Amino acid sequence: MAELIDNAADTQAASVAEQEANSKEPMIRIEGLHKSFGDHEVLRGIDLSVMPGQVVTIIGSSGSGKSTLLRCLNLLETPDAGHVWFHGKDLVAERVGVNQLREKIGMVFQSFNLFNNMNVLDNCTLAPVTLKKMGKDEAERVAMEHLEEVGLTEFAKADVRRLSGGQKQRVAIARALCMRPDLMLFDEPTSALDPEIVGEVLEVMHQLARDGMTMVVVTHEMTFAREVSDEVVFMDKGIIAEQGSPEQLFSNPQHPRTREFLARYLKDE
Amino acid sequence: MSTVFSSAPARGRFASFVLNDHRYVLLGTSAVAFIGMMLSSMSRPALSFLAPYYTVELVMYYVLVAWLVLSAIALAFKVMYRERYAAKAPFARAGVKQAVRYGSYIVWAITAVFILDRLVMGIASAWTAALAATARPQDDLLQGMFYIVWHDRYTFLAGLITTIELAVFGTIAAFFLALLLAFCRIQKIDRADNDFMRAVKSVACSFAKGYSTVIRGTPMMIQAMIIYPAIFGLLKGTGMSTTEVNAVWTPFWGGLLTIILNSTAYMMEVLRGGIEAVDPGQMEGARSLGLSQWQAMTRVVFPQGIKHAIPGLSNELVVNIKDSSVLSVIGTFDLMFANTTVTGIYYNQLQPSLISAAIYLCLTMIASWLLGKFARHFDVQPEPLGSTSDQTLVGEE
Numbered sequence: 001m002a003e004l005i006d007n008a009a010d011t012q013a014a015s016v017a018e019q020e021a022n023s024k025e026p027m028i029r030i031e032g033l034h035k036s037f038g039d040h041e042v043l044r045g046i047d048l049s050v051m052p053g054q055v056v057t058i059i060g061s062s063g064s065g066k067s068t069l070l071r072c073l074n075l076l077e078t079p080d081a082g083h084v085w086f087h088g089k090d091l092v093a094e095r096v097g098v099n100q101l102r103e104k105i106g107m108v109f110q111s112f113n114l115f116n117n118m119n120v121l122d123n124c125t126l127a128p129v130t131l132k133k134m135g136k137d138e139a140e141r142v143a144m145e146h147l148e149e150v151g152l153t154e155f156a157k158a159d160v161r162r163l164s165g166g167q168k169q170r171v172a173i174a175r176a177l178c179m180r181p182d183l184m185l186f187d188e189p190t191s192a193l194d195p196e197i198v199g200e201v202l203e204v205m206h207q208l209a210r211d212g213m214t215m216v217v218v219t220h221e222m223t224f225a226r227e228v229s230d231e232v233v234f235m236d237k238g239i240i241a242e243q244g245s246p247e248q249l250f251s252n253p254q255h256p257r258t259r260e261f262l263a264r265y266l267k268d269e
Numbered sequence: 270m271s272t273v274f275s276s277a278p279a280r281g282r283f284a285s286f287v288l289n290d291h292r293y294v295l296l297g298t299s300a301v302a303f304i305g306m307m308l309s310s311m312s313r314p315a316l317s318f319l320a321p322y323y324t325v326e327l328v329m330y331y332v333l334v335a336w337l338v339l340s341a342i343a344l345a346f347k348v349m350y351r352e353r354y355a356a357k358a359p360f361a362r363a364g365v366k367q368a369v370r371y372g373s374y375i376v377w378a379i380t381a382v383f384i385l386d387r388l389v390m391g392i393a394s395a396w397t398a399a400l401a402a403t404a405r406p407q408d409d410l411l412q413g414m415f416y417i418v419w420h421d422r423y424t425f426l427a428g429l430i431t432t433i434e435l436a437v438f439g440t441i442a443a444f445f446l447a448l449l450l451a452f453c454r455i456q457k458i459d460r461a462d463n464d465f466m467r468a469v470k471s472v473a474c475s476f477a478k479g480y481s482t483v484i485r486g487t488p489m490m491i492q493a494m495i496i497y498p499a500i501f502g503l504l505k506g507t508g509m510s511t512t513e514v515n516a517v518w519t520p521f522w523g524g525l526l527t528i529i530l531n532s533t534a535y536m537m538e539v540l541r542g543g544i545e546a547v548d549p550g551q552m553e554g555a556r557s558l559g560l561s562q563w564q565a566m567t568r569v570v571f572p573q574g575i576k577h578a579i580p581g582l583s584n585e586l587v588v589n590i591k592d593s594s595v596l597s598v599i600g601t602f603d604l605m606f607a608n609t610t611v612t613g614i615y616y617n618q619l620q621p622s623l624i625s626a627a628i629y630l631c632l633t634m635i636a637s638w639l640l641g642k643f644a645r646h647f648d649v650q651p652e653p654l655g656s657t658s659d660q661t662l663v664g665e666e
Contacts (some may be wrong), residue, residue: 036471045533074557075460098461113554117572126568170555179558 026054027183027214028073033082035068042068044238047081050183056213057225057246061261065217069235070185073216074105076111086242087182090227105129106176110188112168114160114175120147121156124175132179139178150204166197170204177208182207185215222265226250234258276620277300298373299340302333305380309333314394319386329379336376340368346550349559384453405615414620421611421621428607429628431521434526434588435603436636439528442581446529447536450560451478452566454541459562477537484534490595492531497523497599525603528589536585583640587633594629 001004026049033046042065050056058066069155073084075091075098084091091101110129115123121239124143128134134142147153150170160168176184186205190198202224209215209228219225226246227233233243242255309330319326347356355361360369390648391413399406399415406412418425455475484492497520504514547570555565595604604625611621630644 076553076557097648098459099556099559099561101559102557105557107557109550109554109557111548111550112549112551113557115551115554115569117569126555127560130564130568131559176558 019093022188024051026085027054027087027149028216029085030069031083031085032242033063033069033072033084035072035077036080042238043072043079046238046240048243050216051216052182052214053212053228054230055209055213055217055228056231057229057231058216058218058235059220059222059225060241060263064235065238066235067187068128070107070187070216070218073183073185074107076107078236099143103127103179104181105178105185105261106181107182107185108169108172108187108189109264110178110191112165112172114171116159116161118154120158120160120163120171123160123171124178127175128178137215143174143178145179146173146177149177149207151173151200164197165193166200169193169201173201173204173208181215181217186215186219188218188220190219190221207267220265222250222262235262236261272314276393294338294366294369295343295561298376299337300514301380302336302340302376304452305331305333305383306337308380308383309491311387312389314387315398316388316394317392318390319382329382334377336372338407339372372406407480413617414624417611417615417620418624421607421614424607425624425628428604429632431602431606432590432593432604435521435525435528435593435601435634436586436632439525439532439593440586440589442525442529443532443536443585446533447540450477450480450533450537451540451544454481454537455544457562461561478585481534481537484531485538486597489527489531489592491599492600493524493527493596493599496527496530500526520596520600521602523599524596524603525595527599528593532585534607535588536582539581539585540574540578543575543576546577547573576647579644583644584637586638586640590632590636591629605643619653627645 028050030046030048033043034041034101035043044065046065046069048056048069058069060066068077072079076093079092083093086101086105090203109190115126121140121143124135124146126138128139128142128214129136132139144153144156147156152167152170153175155163155167155171163171173184173189189205190201193201198221202221205215205217205224206228215223215231229246231243232246232249234241234249234253236255236257236259242249242253242258250262252260309326338506343358343360346360347354350357359365395411396415398409400419401410402412402416405416405420443451444493454477456470456474458470482655499517500523504518505511511554551569552565553575555569556562560568593603594602597606597609603615606626608621611624612618615621
């Protein structure tokens, strides 16, 4: 973890993101998003924009719809109504190529979801080799770069089932990065981890944010949300109750539910 | 003595009882002595090698009796003194303890001699007598069975070979069909599919469901009685004569097809159970990277699901060895048919059936032993022998 190399590709990605940022065109724009599971309405009209290079953190209590919102962004859940524009293309209305879309959107899960039948390196190279028609050698070179970023080069040939939770999550991040995504979604990436190894994953995410990656993070790590995000969104019962800069939201919350939620969390910390 | 055995490595429950536990020496060995006495009082078989040595046998018998008496005395001491047994009884003294243990070895040896003389030589005698007999011995079960085994060995062998062929080829062919059907069964409409794919998937899935319901909901015997004549009729419908049809569509092929079609349904459910037992997160992880449903299935989910399914799949071979017996209704010459044939020859149902049962048992035990080795090769736990096609399936609705 000590040395994170600053490679050329990331610098380039950052500069592309910067250009997009200057054009003030949001990378992802959500409008009036609704989603129900049976009778239970999980999302009740969400509007949100994420600018390129921005880190947006979604906080809120369990069952508030944070994860569902995130999963609607790469269509792991199909929204019932509303629009999601990604690079100006509506994902909901048109029958878009879901698979091509997901190549551009990396996702990190709470339960890692590493492929148990493969070693670390094969986890990272499966998608690039299958989808990008990248040669095995090239894919492995790229994978090793990303494994180095997360500090796990020596585990390249290891069985993923033998890794610790923190190591698994770092592999999951490297695996997503191997597809060179424009956007990274993090679905409670540290919730399944022991408190003492949460730090190693957050450190990797921190570095990713510094390198200019556009990120949407669902988390309960308030310190991380405060330090890293450009924008914090507080969700309550399927709607965005409050949103703003971290300073604004953490120091001066307006909504009573936000105050209640933060009081509970900040007391624990 | 105890120092010798205490340095020994950890043993199984029985072995450690015999070798380490002193209570065994008197009580356990007296059971062995009793078995020896029972054997010695059995009538001598024709090939008994002890027959000329009556005195030796008598001495051996009284050694066993003496052992029982000794044990009874020890027991009396134990009942009298209970916790003070070690202090009071002469058997607890170091020298006597050791002598008694050596004595127990002698008891074992004597009993072993009796087992050899009465049981092993008894079987050999029955076998010799059965071979020499001109007609099936009526009054001796063992001799009767040996007579049948020897005189109808080719009938049983022919049946045995057919049973093995049916089970092995049937299971292998059914596995590949089941793979195909399981893929149909687990198809889910995906967002990326066009209308044609959606139609194909829903038809495939419904077909697999319906197939499984029909096949698993009817007895294999009835299936055989439908499949064999139905295809016979179809072939006749093409203008072939009965003789021509009989030449190609034999009861063997009818039986094999029945077993394949039947086993396919069960194996499909086992495969489906295995695939559905894979954490759904594996599929999500693969899809989130942009892999298609097919790619995620073939590269990530299926390789893991098949591992869950291996015990159930290999169990299907054992089930087929047994269940192929119902195919004799259409005249498939399997072991069951051989059994019926031999039963008809001798007007005796018990003896041929005992023989067939022994053969089936050997077959299934060998099969499950081989499959266990196979399963361990894939790093999975084998299932115990004995389930049938009525087994409850993983993930069944």
